Amino acid sequence: MGSCEKKRAREMGDMKRLWVLICVLFTLTQCKNTIPQPKVTLTIDPSVRYQTILGWGACTPEVKVPIPLRDQIVDVAVNLLGLTRLRYEPPSGNRSNMRRWEWLNDDDDPTHINWRAFETKALDERVSFWVVPFKRCVEARGERFNIYVSPSFFNGGSSGEVPTWLLHNPAEYAEYAISLLMRLKQVHGIIADYYCICNEAGNDNPFSPQVVARMIKVLGARLKIxxxxxxxxxxxxxxxxxSWRYIQAVRDDAEVWRYIGAVTYHLYGKNDARPQIRNFAWAKGLPTGQTEFMRLRIDHLYDDLTLGGTSYWEIYGLAGPWSRNISIHPCKTTFTISPRLWTLSQVMxxxxxxxxxxxxTSTDAQLRALAFMRNDKVTIVLINTKKPYRARTVTVKN
Structure with missing residues (x-):
């Protein structure tokens, strides 16, 4: 079997396990099979409303490729996969060809930005090469582009630890963040929707809930200024x-919550607290989001949408030489889309x-269902990933 045939076989296997039905004005055309199948009733209730979907996202790629290949990847990401959102990670670490965004404190005035101290070249190149074309592609569809900035400060690994002068001075941290946001706006015409104080706060870094809270208050006030x-x-x-532990630590701090616009989490480890995060955020009128996991499957998407009530949902590592999503060939002339990503795209x-x-509501617990309404159209998602896999005859009510 050739590579194309193998790819087609994998895709057909995924298609058997997930169907997307677009129902216009609550109508559905049913296809019947001659083989007797279990009968399932799916009841749609438009009066029960949950979260609004705000964006499907991914991390901004770092790899440099020829422009024609870049354009194809962006086209696939936006028009085939349905992505509208990017996570931008600023320059970090100390490498032979690049330093972190602000390696040394630019000066002793946290309200004055000395641009000579910042790694603007690396930011400008990556944003102009990947973010700007992605933004244009999303907007060409008549949809809203969304982006957030998320710096990392791991004690080990590629990012490097947070400098002492940045960790213990919220005003200097605010300048660090403002400089990133202003560079995006002034040079690239991009206004970030969100800013994250620290990617995975508390994971191999000293960003405790108290440290993050102090920085939120100072940065939030500076953003307004x-x-x-x-x-x-x-x-x-x-x-x-x-994430729930961090939320609980500041849950009664009104000054912190006045600046927060989205409540998000990753999926590495225990995630029993998703319903608590959902309920807490919704009570404050805030959307939730799942923003990183390297082995996402359709079951994760279902759980995040229901248990986490997510409005933002992201895949990690959009494209690269070893990406689990869009894998770029070493020759940098072609790429392969993961069958797993194709399955997720049937929802996104x-x-x-x-x-x-x-x-x-489905009468068969093995056949999970999601339904969405937009512009008087109902989209129904049926997920058939629980063993034993089998065909079913589905009747949709309402």
């Missing part, structure tokens, strides 16, 4: 349980931002 509408994305911890591509998740 400089006229940026950017909100804080919080807490963005390594898993939902750790058809459930567009602005869609509201509504009630959907």
């Amino acid at each position: 400089v006229g940026l509408p950017t909100r804080i994305q919080f807490p963005e911890c390594i898993n939902a349980n750790t 591509r058809y459930v567009r931002p602005g869609a509201v998740r509504i009630g959907a």
Whole structure:
């Protein structure tokens, strides 16, 4: 069997396990099989409304490729996969060809930006090469582009630890963040929707809930002074349980919450607290989001949408030489899309931002269902990934 045939076989296997039905004005065309199948009733209830989908996202690629290949990857990401959002990670670490965004304190005035001290070249090259074309592609569809900035400060690894002068001085940290946001706006015409104080706070870094809270308060006030509408994305911890611990530590601090615009988590570890995060955020009128996991499958998407009530949902590592999503060939002339990513795209591509998740109840627990309404259209997602896999005859009510 050739590579194309193998790819087609994998895709057909995924298609058997997930169907996306687009129902216009609550109508559905049913296809019947001659083989007797279990009968399932799916009841749609538009009066039961949950979260609004705000964006499907991924990390901004770092790899340099020929422009024609870049354009193809962006086209696939936006028009085939349905992505509308990017996570931008600023320059970090200390390498032979690049240093972190602000390696040494630019000066002793946290309200004055000395641009000569910042790694603007690396930021400008990556943003102009990947972010700007992605933004244009999203907007060409008539949809809203969304981006957030998420710096890392791991004690080990590629990012390097946070400098002492940055960790213990919230005003200097605010300058660090403002300089990133202003560079995006002034040079590239991009206004970030959100800013995360620290990617995976508490994971191999000293960003405790108290440290993060102090920085949120100072940065939030500075954002208003400089006229940026950017909100804080919080807490963005390594898993939902750790994120919930950070939320609880500041839950009664009104000054912190006045600046927060989205409540997010990653999926590495225990995630039993997703419902608590969802309920807490919704009570404050805030959207939730899942923003990183390296082995995402359709089951993760279902759990995040239901248990986590997520409005933002992201894949990690959009494209690269070893990406699990879009894998770029070493020759940099072609790429391969993961079958797993194709399956996820069957939801992301058809459930567009602005869609509201509504009630959907299946009489068969093995056949999980999601339903969304947007512009008088209902999109129904049926997920058939629980063993034993089998065909079913589905009747949709309402």
